[in-house]
Amino acid sequence: MTHPRKRIEIVVEAVRAEQVTDLLDACGASGWTILPVVSGRGRTGMRRGGDLAGVFDNVLVLCIASEAVAAKVLEAREELLGARPAIVSVSDCAVLRAEHFR
Amino acid sequence: MTHPRKRIEIVVEAVRAEQVTDLLDACGASGWTILPVVSGRGRTGMRRGGDLAGVFDNVLVLCIASEAVAAKVLEAREELLGARPAIVSVSDCAVLRAEHFR
Amino acid sequence: MTHPRKRIEIVVEAVRAEQVTDLLDACGASGWTILPVVSGRGRTGMRRGGDLAGVFDNVLVLCIASEAVAAKVLEAREELLGARPAIVSVSDCAVLRAEHFR
Amino acid sequence: METIPVPVLFFALGFAAALARSDLAVPDALSKGLSLYLMLAIGVKGGVALAAPGGAAGMLPALAAGLLLSFLLPIPAYAGLKAFTRLDRPTAAAVAGHYGSVSVVTFAAGLAAVQAAGLRAEPFLPAVLAAMETPAILTALLLARRGGAARRPKDRAKLLREVLLNGSVVLLLGSFLIGWLGGARAAAALSPFVEGLFQGALCLFLLDMGLLAARQLRAAPQALEARLIAFGLLMPLFGAACGLAAGLAAGLSPGGVALMAVLAGSASYIAVPAAMRLALPEADPGVYVTLSLAVTFPFNVVLGIPLHLALAQRLAGG
Amino acid sequence: METIPVPVLFFALGFAAALARSDLAVPDALSKGLSLYLMLAIGVKGGVALAAPGGAAGMLPALAAGLLLSFLLPIPAYAGLKAFTRLDRPTAAAVAGHYGSVSVVTFAAGLAAVQAAGLRAEPFLPAVLAAMETPAILTALLLARRGGAARRPKDRAKLLREVLLNGSVVLLLGSFLIGWLGGARAAAALSPFVEGLFQGALCLFLLDMGLLAARQLRAAPQALEARLIAFGLLMPLFGAACGLAAGLAAGLSPGGVALMAVLAGSASYIAVPAAMRLALPEADPGVYVTLSLAVTFPFNVVLGIPLHLALAQRLAGG
Amino acid sequence: METIPVPVLFFALGFAAALARSDLAVPDALSKGLSLYLMLAIGVKGGVALAAPGGAAGMLPALAAGLLLSFLLPIPAYAGLKAFTRLDRPTAAAVAGHYGSVSVVTFAAGLAAVQAAGLRAEPFLPAVLAAMETPAILTALLLARRGGAARRPKDRAKLLREVLLNGSVVLLLGSFLIGWLGGARAAAALSPFVEGLFQGALCLFLLDMGLLAARQLRAAPQALEARLIAFGLLMPLFGAACGLAAGLAAGLSPGGVALMAVLAGSASYIAVPAAMRLALPEADPGVYVTLSLAVTFPFNVVLGIPLHLALAQRLAGG
Numbered sequence A, B, C: 001m002t003h004p005r006k007r008i009e010i011v012v013e014a015v016r017a018e019q020v021t022d023l024l025d026a027c028g029a030s031g032w033t034i035l036p037v038v039s040g041r042g043r044t045g046m047r048r049g050g051d052l053a054g055v056f057d058n059v060l061v062l063c064i065a066s067e068a069v070a071a072k073v074l075e076a077r078e079e080l081l082g083a084r085p086a087i088v089s090v091s092d093c094a095v096l097r098a099e100h101f102r
Numbered sequence D, E, F: 001m002e003t004i005p006v007p008v009l010f011f012a013l014g015f016a017a018a019l020a021r022s023d024l025a026v027p028d029a030l031s032k033g034l035s036l037y038l039m040l041a042i043g044v045k046g047g048v049a050l051a052a053p054g055g056a057a058g059m060l061p062a063l064a065a066g067l068l069l070s071f072l073l074p075i076p077a078y079a080g081l082k083a084f085t086r087l088d089r090p091t092a093a094a095v096a097g098h099y100g101s102v103s104v105v106t107f108a109a110g111l112a113a114v115q116a117a118g119l120r121a122e123p124f125l126p127a128v129l130a131a132m133e134t135p136a137i138l139t140a141l142l143l144a145r146r147g148g149a150a151r152r153p154k155d156r157a158k159l160l161r162e163v164l165l166n167g168s169v170v171l172l173l174g175s176f177l178i179g180w181l182g183g184a185r186a187a188a189a190l191s192p193f194v195e196g197l198f199q200g201a202l203c204l205f206l207l208d209m210g211l212l213a214a215r216q217l218r219a220a221p222q223a224l225e226a227r228l229i230a231f232g233l234l235m236p237l238f239g240a241a242c243g244l245a246a247g248l249a250a251g252l253s254p255g256g257v258a259l260m261a262v263l264a265g266s267a268s269y270i271a272v273p274a275a276m277r278l279a280l281p282e283a284d285p286g287v288y289v290t291l292s293l294a295v296t297f298p299f300n301v302v303l304g305i306p307l308h309l310a311l312a313q314r315l316a317g318g
């Protein structure tokens, strides 16, 4: 009834979100969801949005994908992350309607 | 100290969020949380909110529930999803204070 | 290539978010992310933001941390939760770039 | 150029900016705030004018005409869509509902054009606007449901509430009533707010509508099939013709006749899409939002309003 | 009907819409923006008037009266709640704090009513308003803490900041100071903004308050116990009576006496709830937000203000 | 005190409130809305004035001077940063780009000061403002890229779009054009909106800028190294001197010369940071946002503008 998939979660600068979703598309993911972020802390310090240019805004990109697609995404990690503020985590999940997720 | 539970995550149209939470309530879930979504892509194409009627807005519904409740929720999947834009995923988690979660 | 970590997810009142992130910092977490919440239901009933004082707003605090840090956070649960509206869940995940997460 | 109204120029600016993929954007909360403001201002101004001596003369026939138009216009719209396009039944019904209902901002732009032409309009037209918002939704549901499945009672209650008490109807009618109760007192207190800012707020809102319309065009190319576009251009003309006739029959002034045509020719882009998404989930929102917002709305604002105004002046004298 | 002020009608519209479960809603950012605007406008107008010759006459006694009222009113409120209701100590203390403090929008509605009655009010009342916001919070904490646990020092520092530097006090006092420094210059530059828009912004904000109040009533039925409702109706009358007396003792004009009654009779719904949530987490926000926003606020706006105004005119002549 | 403009007092209020850690905050959507409003109003007012007889006299030399300043000012800025600070190349180039470009709100505050001094300014200066926004970005990229890696073509296209069609340029130029096309008609319709509200909106926006500036100071102490602060104070003086010279050379009036100095001395805090974050991800936004928003902006608003105005009156007569 349910089917195993990978749940990829990426926190990244809002200005760079499109690069991440382009990469997910290129790796063959069948979809993704972007959630807003209020604030965050990491190696590069506090990031709290609300500046007028939006350069301190983060978003969270959520992508549920097959093991194969997830592996591709993780391989592309240099392109994904480089020196930029960003974190990537992966966990296991199960989905309904397997045909909706590659 | 911690207790195993299921973590159900549903991305669904904002106009239909109340139907989903009504269903969670009916299945016996003891709570849920709705998060806003900026944009998303899936089978039905890009969905980016901001239209004046709100018909292209998504939300993410998060529900932590017992295995039994989660099974009921997944069984109701036709009602939950039908032909509509929506995804459902389930994963394992552990919670503090078991008495707070059915 | 990836490294196992714990994914801690806390839904808590917005006015109390800083107390939670202070605690995460004190337990040695290397970062966290705060997501906005639209509405939620739990033992203390419906909580829907939008009141002018913000007392009914929730947020979701996400923290990816090592097993050791996660254990410390869970031990501090009384301080974290007390009698207040809040839920805490923990799951397993894997991260890229281990050096970024304590 | 000289004669294009300033608000329309802002619509064109937004449309061009979004087509060229500029990152110009109006925050959601501001769009919603502007739309609340416009409804409040239209309502209050109408109500205040209604309270003046003789303000209500001829209101009932106009209200009846508006209700009738809203109930009936979806029927030819649906028939046309089924005859000439390949839309499935629920989507055709949903689209039809949009064209029976009305657009507050098209009305606001029409009002500005009427006043710029030196004409007056009956003060009760905002009430007609409010009356025309929802009947078309009911007709659309009937069109979609013929032989269709019955709804769960709970959903039906929710839907009825959504339809009858949707925010724009409540705010329009409520402000109208308050303007009428408040009369001269309300006029004095609120005039800098509802009169002074009106044009500016309309400009900013139309800028946003231009951005939204062009972005919607790019996001939903499926609505751009030639026959659908033709519908989005011809249906408002048909609706406006009916509105013109109804306005004349109701004995309105030239400005009033023009505005009845504007109302009947306009298509909803807030209240009806939201109701349809709940009531007819099988219908494709990409089609109805795109047609209403990105085809019919620009057409009305740029070409429709001046055309209806000229015709009304001809036919009703003035 | 004729005599109900227009902003109150908008409150009623919002209240009725939400009771009927309409989906009418004002975006959060707009509510917050309107509340910033009202504080800025009230402050600037007061400061400008203060700068006029003779504007400050009688300010000190009025400020002292306001501070005293805010410090002391929570004590009878707490005593009443403990005697007649079953609220636990922290919740009773938190509720009491709300009634010592004040509501900016109730003051704004009172100001509009005073002006509509052809009266003037002392220009320094916005400073009294600001002064009354926070002392009550300290009293409420003392009431809750008698014999209670000590707080962590860090929390205490944060709380003190929250209390002394909360946004509304800072903006009100700051704008007041700027109006006073800017004088005629500020008046000329800002008059269309702070005067022209005031009534309209107040209407839109009261519409939202009506929506919020009715929704809060539905969300927190536990606050609807009969004795709590009685408190929410009687306490503002008691507070207003004290305010009336204090205003007379401070030698204010009839308009000023009425506004002192309005202030003392009003209950906070922004600054105090936020402070209480941090300082007294054990107290139930469902009770204090509902009482203040959904019982006392409507009562004051609809019945309290006209009553206080009539009494003040009687007692202070005018 | 008497002579500090009211909007500057609101900046100071916001700055002080945030330094004292008050929770006063302006919602994001409101800040963005106010910034859209200011650009629309500046554009429309300029365009309307341009349409008046003789309004365009001297426009071309001023535009040319503005473009040149924006292209060239980043070069001395970059050289100074490399010589006297330890910034890495991309960050130095990014900072330099901010100082070639301009700040809309500094211009708005300058305009208010010029008018308060009883001077007039050439109506086409909003077009110069728009023209100066983006050339500096190109120079900054060239400075950063000397010997650097080539960009992916897709990114480059996106960047070019961002640079050439960024929202503020489009809205400023578009409103300017609409004001010019609409002429007296636009002026009549929009005057309460673009004139009446301007000062008030500027005050509210500067309040927010004060809050943001002080919060940024606290969030990014790395930008507070003494040499960087010195750059943030001296560079605007150098830029303003060049602007003064260019304004005189272009034959502008005293008010116009002052505003050219204000423009050249101002630093971008919206368009350029966003472009740099995309184009030069290696550059540290903590440095360039803090310098531009929290050092140079306050300096210009509080000290720079009156200084440039006094100099311009000296040098250009008036």
Ligand SMILES: Nc1ncnc2c1ncn2[C@@H]1O[C@H](COP(=O)(O)O)[C@@H](O)[C@H]1O
Pocket: A011, A012, A039, A040, A041, A042, A043, A044, A045, A046, A047, A058, A084, A085, A086, A087, C029, C030, C031, C032, C033, C034, C062, C063, C064, C065, C100, C101
């Ligand atoms: N351990 C963590 N758990 C959750 N979110 C994190 C963590 N570390 C970093 N982040 C998020 O990722 C963003 C960028 O992180 P960084 O690149 O480390 O500055 C931060 O602003 C946080 O929002």
Ligand SMILES: Nc1ncnc2c1ncn2[C@@H]1O[C@H](COP(=O)(O)O)[C@@H](O)[C@H]1O
Pocket: A029, A030, A031, A032, A033, A034, A062, A063, A064, A065, A100, A101, B011, B012, B039, B040, B041, B042, B043, B044, B045, B046, B047, B058, B084, B085, B086, B087
């Ligand atoms: N693979 C996926 N991962 C994450 N979110 C998804 C995925 N597929 C779809 N979604 C989300 O679910 C919404 C509806 O999906 P769909 O029904 O496939 O159009 C999309 O707009 C996305 O926000």
Ligand SMILES: Nc1ncnc2c1ncn2[C@@H]1O[C@H](COP(=O)(O)O)[C@@H](O)[C@H]1O
Pocket: B029, B030, B031, B032, B033, B034, B062, B063, B064, B065, B100, B101, C011, C012, C039, C040, C041, C042, C043, C044, C045, C046, C047, C058, C084, C085, C086, C087
């Ligand atoms: N089972 C659950 N699943 C997801 N979120 C929950 C759950 N229970 C509670 N919450 C969230 O946690 C908040 C506080 O819960 P409570 O303390 O139970 O009132 C609620 O308002 C919800 O947003």
Ligand code: NA
Pocket: D073, D098, D099, D100, D101, D102, D239, D263, D264, D265, D266, D267
């Ligand atoms: Na219609």
Ligand code: NA
Pocket: E073, E098, E099, E100, E101, E102, E239, E263, E264, E265, E266, E267
């Ligand atoms: Na009080």
Ligand code: NA
Pocket: F073, F098, F099, F100, F101, F102, F239, F263, F264, F265, F266, F267
């Ligand atoms: Na510059």
